[in-house]
Amino acid sequence: MRRTLFLVAIVLVTSFVLAQSFVELYLNASYFGRRIVVEKGPTNKSRIEMVYRWPNDKIVHVLDPVFLVWARRSGLFIMGQPNNYRNSPLEILDLEDLFIKQLREQGITKLEKIDKKYKVMVESPSGLFTAFITEDGLPEKIVRVFNNVTTELVYEHVEVLKESFEEVAQRYGIKSAEETVNLPNEIKLILSTVNWYTVSRLKIGEEQVVMIIANHKSGSVIKMVFSSKDVTVNIEQNEQLLRIKGKDYYLYVIAQDQAILEQVKSLLSKER
C-alpha cells in the first residue's frame, strides 16, 4: 500500500514537473506561425493571420478579412498598414494572449498528455480555455467557450523564430508611431472593465452615433452611446444613465446595475 502511494506520488510529481517545464517552454517560446481564427456564435467571424511571437512582444499580420498589421512592443500597441501606423489606445489581445493571461491568473485546471502534446484546460471568468501544446512548447490549437460563443485558433504551421522583433518590424515598416487613434479616455477606461464588446452605428434624430454594448467583468451588460452632439437617449425603466460631456463629444453610459454605474463614476473621477 505504502509502495503504491509512493509510486502515485512520484508519477504526480513527475507529471507536475513535466507540465511546468512545457508551460515554461511555451511561455518563453519565440515562433512564427500561420493560423486561422474562427468564432462561432450569434455572429460568426474568421481571420487568417501570420504571427511572429516573442515572449513579450508580437507582430500579427492579418491577411483576411482586412489587410492589417498590429504589434505589441513593451506593452504598447501599434496598428495600421505599412507606413501608416498609429498607436492603439486599447490593448489588442488575440485568443492566445487571453489564454496566457488566464493561465497565469487561474493556473491549469486540467492537464492531459496525448501522444507528444499536452491538452491544457483553464477555467476562468472569461470562459473555458482548452489549448493543445507540443512537448517543445509550441502551440497547435486554442479553443475558448464563453456564453455560447466558441472561438477556435488553429495553427496550420508553426516554426521556431530566430529573427528579432526589430528585424521583422523593419520588414513591415513598423516604427514607433507618432499619432495615436482618437479615442475618448472615458471609453478606454470603461472598456478596460469589460470582457468583450460589440459596436454599431445608430441614428438618434438626425445624428449618427456609435453604440457600444459590452459585457462587464461582473457579468452585467453596460452600454455606451457616443455622439458629437447632445442627443436624447431613451433608457429602459430598470436602467441608469450617466451623461458625460467631453471636449467635442458626448458619452452616455447606460447600466442596469446601479453598483456598476457607481464603479464607472468612481473610475472616471480617479482619472480626472
Next chain:
Amino acid sequence: MSEDKFNGFLDGEFGEEVLDETTKNDVKLYFEALKVFRMRYDYKPSAKLEEKIMHRFMKPRRILWEIAMGVAVVAAAFYITFNLVPRRNVEPAVQESKVVSEVFDYLSLVKLVGDGF
C-alpha cells in the same frame, strides 16, 4: 490759278474783270460743283423708298427683341425649376461627424483583429 484772286472774288472784294482766264474757269467749275453738291444734299427720297430703308433697319431690331424675350423666358423657367418647384433633397439627411466615424472605425477594427480583453 491765283488763289488770292479766287478767294477775293468769292469774298466780293473785286469783280470778275480782274480775274484772268484760268481763274475764271476755276470759278466756273467751283460753281458747277457747288450746284451738284447742293442738288445732292437737298435730295429727299420718296415715301416708298424711305419706308423700304426704315424696314431694313427695323427687322434686325425685331430679331434682337425676340432673342431677348427668349433668354428671359429660359431664365424664368430655370428660376422656377430650381427655386419654386419642390425637389427631392439629395444631401444625406444624417451627418456623421469625423470624431464619431473615427471611433466607430477604430473600435470595429480592434473588435475584428482582437478576441476580447
